[in-house]
Amino acid sequence: MEKIRTIIIDDESPARELIKHYLTELDDIEVIAECADGFNGLKTITALKPDLVFLDIQMPRLTGIEMIEVMTEKPEIIFTTAYDQFALKAFELNAVDYLMKPFPKRRFLEATKKAVDKIRSGLGNKKPASHLLEKKPDTGAPVNRIVVRKGNAINLIPVDQIRFVEAQDDYVMIYHTAGKALKQQTMKFYEENLPREDFVRVHRSYIVRVEEINKIEPYGKDNHLAILKSGDKLPVSRSGYKQLKEELNF
Amino acid sequence: MKHPVFENSVRQLVWWLVWIMVALGQSVLFYYVYGSFIRISLVESFVSMIVYSGLALSIWYPFQYFNSGETRTSVQLTNIIIIGAITVSLWILLVKIITGTVVQEGISYNNYWTTTLPYRIGEGVFLYGLVILTYYLFISLTKLSERNAKAAKLESLVRETEIKMLRSQINPHFLFNSLNSISSLTITDPEKARDMVVKLSEFMRYALSRKDEQPVTLQNELDNLRLYLDIEKVRFGDKLITEESIENECLEFKIPVMLLQPLYENAVKYGVYESTGIVNIITEAKTRDRALQITISNNFDASPRLRIGTGTGLLNVSRRLELYYGNKASISTAKENGIFTVKLIIPEMQN
Numbered sequence: 001m002e003k004i005r006t007i008i009i010d011d012e013s014p015a016r017e018l019i020k021h022y023l024t025e026l027d028d029i030e031v032i033a034e035c036a037d038g039f040n041g042l043k044t045i046t047a048l049k050p051d052l053v054f055l056d057i058q059m060p061r062l063t064g065i066e067m068i069e070v071m072t073e074k075p076e077i078i079f080t081t082a083y084d085q086f087a088l089k090a091f092e093l094n095a096v097d098y099l100m101k102p103f104p105k106r107r108f109l110e111a112t113k114k115a116v117d118k119i120r121s122g123l124g125n126k127k128p129a130s131h132l133l134e135k136k137p138d139t140g141a142p143v144n145r146i147v148v149r150k151g152n153a154i155n156l157i158p159v160d161q162i163r164f165v166e167a168q169d170d171y172v173m174i175y176h177t178a179g180k181a182l183k184q185q186t187m188k189f190y191e192e193n194l195p196r197e198d199f200v201r202v203h204r205s206y207i208v209r210v211e212e213i214n215k216i217e218p219y220g221k222d223n224h225l226a227i228l229k230s231g232d233k234l235p236v237s238r239s240g241y242k243q244l245k246e247e248l249n250f
Numbered sequence: 251m252k253h254p255v256f257e258n259s260v261r262q263l264v265w266w267l268v269w270i271m272v273a274l275g276q277s278v279l280f281y282y283v284y285g286s287f288i289r290i291s292l293v294e295s296f297v298s299m300i301v302y303s304g305l306a307l308s309i310w311y312p313f314q315y316f317n318s319g320e321t322r323t324s325v326q327l328t329n330i331i332i333i334g335a336i337t338v339s340l341w342i343l344l345v346k347i348i349t350g351t352v353v354q355e356g357i358s359y360n361n362y363w364t365t366t367l368p369y370r371i372g373e374g375v376f377l378y379g380l381v382i383l384t385y386y387l388f389i390s391l392t393k394l395s396e397r398n399a400k401a402a403k404l405e406s407l408v409r410e411t412e413i414k415m416l417r418s419q420i421n422p423h424f425l426f427n428s429l430n431s432i433s434s435l436t437i438t439d440p441e442k443a444r445d446m447v448v449k450l451s452e453f454m455r456y457a458l459s460r461k462d463e464q465p466v467t468l469q470n471e472l473d474n475l476r477l478y479l480d481i482e483k484v485r486f487g488d489k490l491i492t493e494e495s496i497e498n499e500c501l502e503f504k505i506p507v508m509l510l511q512p513l514y515e516n517a518v519k520y521g522v523y524e525s526t527g528i529v530n531i532i533t534e535a536k537t538r539d540r541a542l543q544i545t546i547s548n549n550f551d552a553s554p555r556l557r558i559g560t561g562t563g564l565l566n567v568s569r570r571l572e573l574y575y576g577n578k579a580s581i582s583t584a585k586e587n588g589i590f591t592v593k594l595i596i597p598e599m600q601n
Contacts, residue, residue, distance in 0.1 A: 012430075101430035
């Protein structure tokens with residue numbers, strides 16, 4: 001039988017050592033790589049296409065959750081994390097399992113067995129891992145960067161460079177100062193996670209940075225158009241107009 | 251409320267001295283009114299002052315009673331006037347009876363009495379006013395000082411709670427990740443695991459010690475921070491290095507316990523956690539103008555972080571400095587060329 005190809009991603013070497021040690025007992029698992037940060041982890045997953053990934057959340061450069069957001073591969077994921085402000089319950093159903101550090105061996109083996117069974121039975125993720133993320137963990141604080149993928153390159157867009165966000169079916173197009181980027185995510189996520197004082201959802205399909213707006217013109221019967229500094233014209237719905245009015249005090 | 255006059259001996263003395271002065275004053279006044287000095291006028295004045303003093307002492311009780319609740323001003327005023335009328339009449343009556351039985355002078359005393367009566371009434375009203383004013387002043391002052399004491403007590407309670415809260419913020423991430431490292435080391439390097447358990451215990455003991463707000467020496471604080479950094483070094487290996495340059499005379503300087511902890515936690519959180527390269531945390535301490543200057547700096551990865559920090563750590567330290575030193579201490583930060591620096595200036599502790 002083919003071995004299950006596994007990658008361990010954690011920024012702490014003792015944590016990786018522990019997982020590796022536990023895995024030595026399982027003959028049908030083969031650790032093919034270890035990574036100490038998110039960027040490297042993502043690159044390695046893309047290159048090696050593993051079956052299973054042990055993934056820490058809090059890591060330099062890219063968190064485990066951001067990695068999943070832009071993953072095009074479909075490995076099974078087991079989260080390993082210490083106490084976290086991340087509401088892990090949101091992932092409970094999506095990831096194979098999550099392990100709270102420090103975890104007992106019994107728990108570890110149980111989680112791993114679940115993953116192995118899933119992979120062996122062919123019931124593995126049919127969709128890319130990003131589909132796991134229907135809900136974003138709620139930490140209260142607005143996000144400061146958005147991770148996007150362009151081909152094989154991973155980019156971090158600072159939130160203060162985002163001009164506006166446009167809905168496109170299952171995707172959103174992020175227009176920022178250095179171009180635009182497509183990402184599989186919902187408008188709701190952006191509405192909830194971009195800083196409220198800077199962005200307004202002017203339309204079902206548009207969230208715009210308030211200071212990008214140059215002027216607002218009436219359009220049709222009770223709609224408006226927002227003309228941006230860049231010249232882009234975005235439709236403004238009635239409720240969007242009301243929110244803008246509140247935000248800008250006009 | 252206790253009677254204000256009997257609260258201490260000084261007040262009693264003052265009280266009686268004042269009445270003696272008033273008695274003398276009355277004699278002099280009546281001498282001018284009556285035109286000549288009668289033999290018993292001095293005795294009579296003292297008798298009348300002793301009587302008045304007794305009455306004045308006893309009106310405290312009804313006065314205090316009317317003033318204690320939420321009585322309307324008009325009612326208070328009526329009460330004061332009624333009590334006043336009773337006091338003055340009672341005083342005149344008593345003095346007349348007492349001196350009348352003591353002094354057997356007959357006509358000359360009767361003349362004296364009749365001539366001075368209007369002045370007596372005036373004097374009685376005037377004295378009544380003074381007594382009420384004194385009592386009123388006393389009650390207001392007592393209420394004020396009680397209120398102040400209450401406010402001060404409340405404030406110190408709030409401060410104490412706040413200080414306790416501010417210092418008990420150890421990052422749970424740190425704790426659980428350290429425990430995980432220990433779990434791992436028990437397999438790969440039991441010796442090191444044991445070492446780390448000891449370090450973690452020592453660190454926790456210091457952090458949780460309820461000897462509490464006793465200031466500690468910089469030496470103590472630095473020893474504990476080294477424990478903390480040693481533990482983080484086990485987690486992150488060569489990724490974390492530290493440098494120190496501490497002038498010897500700083501080591502005995504007293505500072506609040508765990509004051510610096512959040513600053514090192516920040517250095518680790520924003521430096522080590524977010525970086526893939528080596529992070530160097532540099533500590534410098536020196537004394538200038540009888541104040542301690544501590545500078546903590548670390549390099550960091552400048553790429554955007556997932557979320558902007560909430561500034562809790564820095565706020566925490568600056569709030570504690572404020573609570574301990576008022577505006578005499580200061581904290582400032584700078585970000586330059588990929589290096590974050592925080593600088594503290596701490597004055598000598600006052601007891």
